[in-house]
Amino acid sequence: MNAEKSPGSRIAKHAVLGDMPVQKELTIYFEGKPLKALEGEPIMAALVAAGVTVFRYTKKGSPRRMFCGIGRCTDCVMTVDGVPGVRTCVTEVREGMRVERQQGVGNWNIQAEADHA
Amino acid sequence: MRNDGKPAVVVGAGPAGLCAAIELKKAGAPVVLMDENAKPGGQLFKQIHKFFGSREHKAGIRGFDIGKELLAESLRLGIDVRLKTEVVGIESGLKVWAVEDRSKSYTLDAGKLILATGATENALSFPGWTLPGVMTAGCAQTLINVHRVLPGKKVLMVGSGNVGVIVAYQLMQAGARVAAVIEALPRLGGYGVHTAKVRRAGVAFHCSTTILRAEGKEGVEKAVIAKIDEKFRPIPGTEQILDVDTICLAVGLTPSIELSCLAGCRQIYVPELGGNMPAHDDYMRSSNESVYVVGDIAGVEEASTAMEEGRLAGLHAAWAMGYMDDQTMKTRTNETRERLQALRQGVFGQKRFAAKERILAMRKDA
Amino acid sequence: MSNNEALKTTGAPSLEELRAVGQLASEEEMEGRGCLCIECIEEIPCNPCQTSCPQGAITVGFPITNLPVIDRTKCTVCGLCIPACPGLAITIKSVKDDRARVRFPWEYLPYPSVGDTVRMVDRLGRELCDGKIVSIINPERNNKTAVITAEFPRKFVQDAISIARRNIDV
Ligand SMILES: Cc1cc2nc3c(=O)[nH]c(=O)nc-3n(C[C@H](O)[C@H](O)[C@H](O)COP(=O)(O)OP(=O)(O)OC[C@H]3O[C@@H](n4cnc5c(N)ncnc54)[C@H](O)[C@@H]3O)c2cc1C
Ligand code: SF4
Ligand code: SF4
Ligand code: FES
Numbered sequence: 266m267n268a269e270k271s272p273g274s275r276i277a278k279h280a281v282l283g284d285m286p287v288q289k290e291l292t293i294y295f296e297g298k299p300l301k302a303l304e305g306e307p308i309m310a311a312l313v314a315a316g317v318t319v320f321r322y323t324k325k326g327s328p329r330r331m332f333c334g335i336g337r338c339t340d341c342v343m344t345v346d347g348v349p350g351v352r353t354c355v356t357e358v359r360e361g362m363r364v365e366r367q368q369g370v371g372n373w374n375i376q377a378e379a380d381h382a
Numbered sequence: 383m384r385n386d387g388k389p390a391v392v393v394g395a396g397p398a399g400l401c402a403a404i405e406l407k408k409a410g411a412p413v414v415l416m417d418e419n420a421k422p423g424g425q426l427f428k429q430i431h432k433f434f435g436s437r438e439h440k441a442g443i444r445g446f447d448i449g450k451e452l453l454a455e456s457l458r459l460g461i462d463v464r465l466k467t468e469v470v471g472i473e474s475g476l477k478v479w480a481v482e483d484r485s486k487s488y489t490l491d492a493g494k495l496i497l498a499t500g501a502t503e504n505a506l507s508f509p510g511w512t513l514p515g516v517m518t519a520g521c522a523q524t525l526i527n528v529h530r531v532l533p534g535k536k537v538l539m540v541g542s543g544n545v546g547v548i549v550a551y552q553l554m555q556a557g558a559r560v561a562a563v564i565e566a567l568p569r570l571g572g573y574g575v576h577t578a579k580v581r582r583a584g585v586a587f588h589c590s591t592t593i594l595r596a597e598g599k600e601g602v603e604k605a606v607i608a609k610i611d612e613k614f615r616p617i618p619g620t621e622q623i624l625d626v627d628t629i630c631l632a633v634g635l636t637p638s639i640e641l642s643c644l645a646g647c648r649q650i651y652v653p654e655l656g657g658n659m660p661a662h663d664d665y666m667r668s669s670n671e672s673v674y675v676v677g678d679i680a681g682v683e684e685a686s687t688a689m690e691e692g693r694l695a696g697l698h699a700a701w702a703m704g705y706m707d708d709q710t711m712k713t714r715t716n717e718t719r720e721r722l723q724a725l726r727q728g729v730f731g732q733k734r735f736a737a738k739e740r741i742l743a744m745r746k747d748a
Numbered sequence: 749m750s751n752n753e754a755l756k757t758t759g760a761p762s763l764e765e766l767r768a769v770g771q772l773a774s775e776e777e778m779e780g781r782g783c784l785c786i787e788c789i790e791e792i793p794c795n796p797c798q799t800s801c802p803q804g805a806i807t808v809g810f811p812i813t814n815l816p817v818i819d820r821t822k823c824t825v826c827g828l829c830i831p832a833c834p835g836l837a838i839t840i841k842s843v844k845d846d847r848a849r850v851r852f853p854w855e856y857l858p859y860p861s862v863g864d865t866v867r868m869v870d871r872l873g874r875e876l877c878d879g880k881i882v883s884i885i886n887p888e889r890n891n892k893t894a895v896i897t898a899e900f901p902r903k904f905v906q907d908a909i910s911i912a913r914r915n916i917d918v
Contacts, residue, residue: 276530279857280859280894281444281855310530313531318514318601328513328514328601329514331525332516332518333502333517333518334518337502355419357420431834432891433834434792434794435795436793436794436796436799436812437799439793441795441796441799442796555856557916559916563759569757570756570757574755574790575787575790576835577760578760578761578835581758581872582869582870582871584873585873587758589757724810724812726793727791727812730790730793731791731813
């Protein structure tokens with residue numbers, strides 16, 4: 266099974282919630298590849314919409330994705346703009362944001378952070 | 383009589399906290415409402431189904447619409463709502479320690495403190511439970527109803543209480559297929575009208591059944607379930623393999639009691655309502671007279687009961703702070719208690735009613 | 749009172765369980781303009797069926813956990829209570845010659861269109877037979893619960909409750 270391609274999609278139409286409201290599109294970079302995200306949504310939602318299943322690997326190499334979706338469990342942490350351990354379920358996307366899988370607790374990427382600032 | 387302008391501080395802007403703050407503000411009391419999230423509403427905005435109850439309980443209105451109404455009311459009243467503000471500590475003398483935006487920290491002296499911090503979903507461990515694709519039912523509900531993304535296409539729901547059954551229904555509304563709902567107990571937990579609408583959509587319910595393991599390399603590809611005996615041991619030969627990509631866990635909620643512990647509230651154990659929780663009286667006051675506990679933190683029930691409990695505390699705190707006369711407090715409190723009572727009848731309500739009565743009795747013994 | 753074994757193990761009430769609380773309508777009652785069928789056999793705190801009925805034909809009373817009781821002499825089968833019930837537990841069934849109709853609540857996309865051939869399902873979600881969509885309404889006051897009428901062979905009238913979901917792309 267390919268970790269990048271998996272079930273997951275946007276719910277454009279819904280019997281109760283109605284049509285998806287038009288939202289501004291942003292571009293974020295997942296593992297260096299551009300990916301469409303919607304303004305105001307958390308990183309998790311953009312990745313799920315794009316069909317990303319693996320958000321990170323533990324030190325022993327086992328894959329993880331989101332679990333609680335509300336910032337409690339830290340399963341969903343990734344390296345965001347060079348900073349590891351960011352909870353992607355409660356962190357909003359920003360234009361140009363770089364999101365990377367981390368291995369174990371990840372590494373601080375000082376260069377990436379400086380680039381961003 | 384009014385206490386030196388110190389505000390009532392409400393922690394948690396779910397249905398319970400919002401209603402408490404609304405009652406306080408309506409009475410003219412200074413109130414500050416804090417929530418760690420960027421948006422208020424707690425669990426309400428995930429709940430897109432029509433609520434039960436009667437007209438006074440807003441029955442027939444969908445959860446998120448109730449949320450919108452409460453928000454509009456709090457805005458109209460001009461309540462000081464502080465979002466992205468996590469309360470991380472309570473010090474003696476009711477000093478509330480808050481952290482804004484995960485960076486700015488400050489303290490605030492509270493006249494009264496109302497804790498409406500809700501509950502946290504329980505996890506369940508089995509081989510493969512950390513695989514991508516295993517998530518809490520609330521996580522799936524947040525993804526589909528708030529963020530509008532579908533985390534998977536074929537789902538196994540573990541747990542047949544109302545949360546499990548409602549989220550199974552909502553996953554189908556979002557376009558997924560639900561392979562089955564499994565329940566460890568011999569009988570289903572959720573309301574029959576909820577299970578019936580899920581069943582008629584072709585979803586199998588399996589009682590006395592557990593999940594043995596989730597299989598897959600980079601994510602869930604299969605779930606293996608099996609029947610269990612009275613001692614909850616899997617019965618060999620009853621294994622069944624389900625072809626699913628998502629496993630949702632709806633195995634109960636535990637009150638989020640941390641702040642009430644810090645505030646020195648006496649804790650009691652009530653398994654029917656989620657485990658440990660602060661003891662409280664029938665005004666929702668904890669063992670610390672200045673600290674109220676409302677909603678799921680005071681025993682996991684439903685949004686409708688959480689709202690009424692919030693009102694009870696709001697009314698009493700407003701009165702205690704000198705912003706409401708005796709008569710108004712008594713009348714409004716009685717009305718609110720009647721509405722609460724109405725929700726705690728019947729086979730489902732009675733269990734909770736009995737548990738709540740036990741809490742009140744325990745509090746009197748203290 | 750029975751312990752609702754079927755409801756609490758299969759998820760759906762059996763015909764016996766419905767009959768036991770007087771909630772199974774006979775085919776005679778369904779003749780002609782049809783009759784209201786409520787399948788709400790558990791004591792839950794709920795009464796929008798009562799408050800939504802302009803004729804006062806449904807009584808829950810106090811406590812609000814009582815089971816709803818229909819007064820068929822007052823009911824005009826207008827269907828207003830169908831979308832009001834949060835449990836989606838109300839339908840209207842009618843029979844005429846060898847055909848039957850069921851009017852039921854529906855909250856899934858895609859909606860069927862009038863004239864579509866659909867699969868009728870029973871309470872356990874099993875497909876029974878083909879049916880034809882006769883009408884679908886979803887005015888503002890329904891608050892997003894559409895009400896659909898489907899027609900099908902009469903012999904399935906006691907079992908048919910809804911239609912199968914369609915176009916699930918799995
Ligand atoms: C996944 C899930 C699904 C549910 N589905 C239903 C349903 O369909 N129908 C129903 O009636 N009930 C449902 N419930 C039960 C639900 O618990 C109640 O409906 C209701 O939301 C409880 O209200 P509350 O105000 O007590 O808590 P919540 O709505 O949980 O609100 C608590 C708020 O406090 C915040 N908070 C907690 N700690 C802090 C802190 N230290 N600092 C700042 N803020 C904090 C939280 O982030 C949250 O916003 C569900 C619960 C869950 C978890
Ligand atoms: S069909 Fe109309 S008249 Fe009959 S019970 Fe329902 S709302 Fe009342
Ligand atoms: S509104 Fe529906 S679920 Fe509620 S009591 Fe009436 S029939 Fe039962
Ligand atoms: S999924 Fe649990 S913290 Fe993000």
